Amino acid sequence: MFETSLDLALILIGTAFVAGFVDSIAGGGGLITLPVLLLAGATPLQALSTNKVQGCFGAATAALSYAASGHVNLRGQIKAAFLSGGAGLLGALLVSRIPTEGLRFALPVILIAIAGFFALRKGLDDTDRAERITPTAFTAFVVPLIGFYDGLVGPGTGAFFMIGFVSLAGYGVLKATAHTKMLNFASNVGGLIGFAAVGAPWWITGLAMGVAQVAGARLGARLAMRVGARLIKPLLVVSSSALALKLIWQML
Template identity: 70%
Template sequence: MFELTFDLALLLLGAAFAAGFVDAIAGGGGLITVPALMLAGIPPAQALATNKVQGAFGAATAAISYAARGLVDLRSQWRPALVAGLAGAAGAVLVSSIPTDGLRLVLPVVLIAIAVFFAVKPGLDDLDRTRRFSPLVFAATAVPLIGFYDGLIGPGAGAFYMIAFVSLAGYGVLKATAHTKLLNFASNIGGLLAFALIGKPLWLIGIGMGLAQVLGAMLGARLASRIGARLIKPLLVVTSTALALRLIWQMLQGG
C-alpha cells in the first residue's frame, strides 16, 4: 500500500518543478517525474496515469505563457489542438491493444537522430523558414500521428512535435517550441481522459505536483522567450539524448 510521507512529498514536488522548467523549454519532463513517481513506490500503470495529471498543468502553463507573449495564436490553433487531443485519447484507449515493442526498439535511435539534427544542423534559429507542408496538411498528418504516439507511449512526443514544426511547418525554434506546448497539452489531456478510466491516477498527488509544475513551467517559458534558440537547442539535445539512454537502459534491464 502506497503511503505518502513528508520526504516523498518534497521529492515529488521538487521533481515536478524541475520537470515543468525543462518541459516548457525542450520537452522531456517525464524523464524526471515518471522515475520519481515510481521511486516513491507507486505502481507503473498508476505512475503513468498520475504523470498525465501533473503534466497537463505544466503544458497548459507553458502554452498560456507563450501565447501571452504573442508566440502562438490560440484562436487559429484550436483545430490542430483538437486533432491532437482526439489522437492522444485514441492512443491511450488502444494502449493495451497495440504491440509497441518494435516501436520501443526504434525510439532511442530516432531520439538520438533528433539530438544530432538540432546539434549539427546549421541555420536553426528563431527565424521562420520555407515550409514544406501547408497548415491544413500539417494538421491532418503530423499532428494526429504524434498525438496518437503521445497517448500510446508518450516519451519524446515534445521532441517529435518540435522537429515537425521546424522541418515541415518552417517555424523558427522559439515559435516551434510555443506551438509544441499547445499541442502537447492537447494530446496530454486526451490521454489523461482515457487514462483516468484505465489507470486510476492518484489525483491528489497529481494535482499537487501539477501546481509545482506550474511554477517551473512559468520560469522555463519566461527564460525561453527571452533567450530563444540559444537556450532551447542545447536543452533539447540533452533531453532527447537522456531519454534515448534511459530507454536503452530499460531494455537492457528487461524493463
Template identity: 65%
Template sequence: MFEVSADLVLILMGAAFVAGFVDSIAGGGGLITVPALMLAGVPPITALATNKVQGLFGAGMAAITYARAGHVDLRKQMLPAGLAFVGAALGAILASHLPTDVIRFGLPFLLIFIALFFAFKPGLDDVDKVQRITPLVFTATLVPLVGFYDGLLGPGTGAFFMLGFVTLAGYGILKATAHTKLLNFASNVGGLVGFILVAKPFWMLGLAMGAAQIAGAYLGSSLATRIGARLIKPVLVLASAALALRLMWDWL
C-alpha cells in the same frame, strides 16, 4: 493501498518543478517525473496516469506564457489541439492492443537522430524557414499522429512536435516551441481520458505536482522567450539524448 509521506510529496513536487522547467523549453519532462513516481512506489500504469495529470498543468502554463509574449495565437490552435486530444485518447485506449514493445525499441534511435539534428543542422535559429507542407496537411497528419503516440507511449512527444514544426512547417526554434505547448497540453488531456478507462491516477498527488509544474513551466518558458534558440537548442539536445539513454538502460 499506496501511501505517501509529506516528505515524499515535497520531493516529487521538486521533481515536477524541474520537469516543468525542462518540458516548457524542449519537452522531455516525463523523463524526470515518471521514474520519480515509480521510485516512490507508484505502480507503473498508475504512474503514467498520474504523470498525465501533473504534466498538463506545466504544458498549459507554458502555452499561456508563450501566448502572452506574442509567439503563438492559441485561438488559431484550437483545431490542431482537438486533433491532438483525439489522437492521444485513442492511443491510450489502444495501448494494450498494439505492439508497443516494437515501437519502444526504435524510439531511442529516433530520439538520438533528433538530438543530432538540432545539434549539428546549420541555420537552426529563431528565423522562419521554407514551409514544406501546408498548415492544413500538417494539422491533419502530423498533429494527430504525434498525439496518438503520446497516448500510446509518451516519451519524446514535445521533441517530435518540435521536429515537425521546424522541418515541415518551417518555424524558427522559439516559434516552434511556443506552438508545441498547447498541442502537448491537449494530448496530455486526451491521454489522461484514455488512461482513466484503464487506471486510476493519484489525483491529489498529481495536483500537488501540477502546482510545482506551473512554477517550473513559467520560469522555463519566460527564459526561453527572452533567450530563444540559444537556450532551447542545447536543452532539447540534452533532453532527447538523456531520454534515449534512459530507454536503452531499460533494455538492460
C-alpha cells in the same frame, strides 16, 4: 492526504518543478517525473496516469505564457488541439491492446537522430523558413500521429512536435517551441481521460505536482523567450539524448 508518504510527496513536487521548467523549453519533462513516480511506489499505469495529471498543468502554463507574449495564437490552434487530444485519448485506450515493443526499440534511435538534427544542423535559429507541407496537411496528418503516440507511449512527444514544426512547417526554434505546448497539453488531456478510465491516477499527488509544474513552466517559458534558440537547442539536445540513453538502459 497524499497517496504516498509526505517525504516522497515533497520529492515528487520538487521533481515536478524541475520537469515543468525543462518541458516548457525543450520538452522531455516525462523523462524526469516518470522514474521518480515509479521509485515512489506507483505502478506503471499509475505513474503514466499521474504524469498526465501534472503534465497538463505545465503544458497549459507554458502555452499561455507564450501566447501572452505574442509567440503563438492559441485560437488558431483549436482544431489541431482537438485532433491531438482525440488521438491522445485513442492511444491511451489502446495502450494495452497494441504491441509497442518494436516502437520502444526504435525510439532511442529516433531520439538520438533528433538530438543530432538540432546539434549539427547549421543555421538553425529563431528565423522562420519555407514550409515543406501546408498547415492543413500538418494538422491533418502530423498532429494526430504524434498525439496518438503521446497517449500510447509518451516520452519524447514535445521533441517530436518540435522537429515537425521546424523541419516541415518551417518555424524558427522559439516559434516551434511556443506552438508545441498547446498540442502537448491537448494530447496530455486526451491521454489522461483514457488512463483515468482504465487505471486511477494519484489525483492528490498529481494535483500537487501540477502546482509545482505551473511554477517551473512559467520560469522556463520566460527564460526561453528571453534567450531563444541559444537556450532551447542545447536543452533539447540534452533532453533527447538523456531520454534515449534511459530507454536503452531500460532495455538492457
